[in-house]
Amino acid sequence: MGYRPMAELRSWATMALTSLLPAGAEMAYIAGSSGQGRTPAVIVADLDGDGFPEISVVYRMHGELRIAILHRNQDHSWRQVANFKGLGCEVTDLIVAPIAAPGKNTLLIGWQIGSIWSVLDLIEWTPGGYKRLLPGDRYYSKLEAEDMPGGPGAPSGQAEIALWVHDTGEAYKVSVYRWDGEKLVSASPEATRYYFKRVVRYYEDLVKEYPDYTFYKTYLEDARKKANARQANAGKSLRL
Template sequence: MKRIGTQHWSAINSLIPPTSELVVMPKPHDQPAVIVADLDGDNHQEIACVYRNKGEMYVMVAKQDEDRWHPIGNFKGQGYTVSELVAAPIVNAHMNSLLIGWQIGGVWSNIDILQWSANGFMHMLHQETRTSRGEVEDMSGVNGMDGYAELALWLHDSGKAFQVEVYRWDAGNLVIADDVYPYYFQKMVAYYESVLEESDLAKYWYYLGDAQRKAGMHAQAFQSIEQALQFPNPYPSREALLRWKKELDGANRKS
């Protein structure tokens, strides 16, 4: 991806309907939903933008041939704004996919993945895939990075608590990528440690323990669950935490 220049803005303004407006993404800092990236694998940059026209959402991809820009994809979207617009090699290590988060509620978006093919762009996800926050990167597994981008999808629970799962594309679907847990959930450990500095709640101790367990930090996870059990109303329940504590105790004895 590269910087959006004057020629790109001119192309967008000439191609989207005159009755439309570019969507402004609320995060990270109120920026237009526009990226410039190679989306068809030809080593030339395309423009992707999301616009709103007569109350409906659309995503357009435009390509440059010599000095002329023309659309190579224009699709109707969902919701009322976008939470994510990312180009990354999700489906093919040698070609970027376009990931869009169509915001449908205050803390919910539906993920859409567009992939270039011989027949033009294809929607890769055929089932609803929701997220409250997403991170897309080539994450390091046991054999390092493999050139494919994984997706970490955060589903809001309450407050600052999220259920997080990491996925990769495999055989036509998003599947759980548990081999990158040690890498990604170290980030979640740091996240919940910072949350707990502000709010000492049973729910956050549970989620910290879950992140530590997935990061391979079993002794620390055991301590976090013990801490969660100190509260009068443990989350998600005292019975669940005690079962989990027993499993972690067994894992710690084996290691």
């Protein structure tokens, strides 16, 4: 198929899926996108590590959402290799990142369950087929996935997940996680410090925009502590 930009791949896959989805199925779209610019809930990426991309698509059928994963055969036809019931009423996120193993893509889906809430779903290829990694109880409002510096400071090839959980106003409680082989656990201190520098910038902008909202200053102070945890601990050690 050759290299194509993601937008072009999504457009190509969307057209190809017209004949591949079950009769009566309707393509789902990413929540928040609208009009002619709305984004189909389709992603094209290699999930099983064979060097060829799969098509992952969310569709609506009989009033419920489902996600199907399609694998390309040697004759260039497509076959469904996995299908899972959706966990919400809309799709807020559909991305891939190497969450479970370095260099191997995991499918991340955000299923909307409220106006500002989604439940995180991770789907991973295994020798026994595709499986869900989470029980469906990890809620968030916004997410980012990135291979963050950890340990000696260099990226590991395995991505961390930052979950933003709405608290009040435009403030969020932010946590950074990594996959330990069985579950999501807190990311390394290095990765946490790295990411919270971004959180600091977010709250600095809010404090500038809303100088009278003192609670944003509290969130900013907390983010600064987490972004500079090592320096703070080192200072305490010196004072001792």
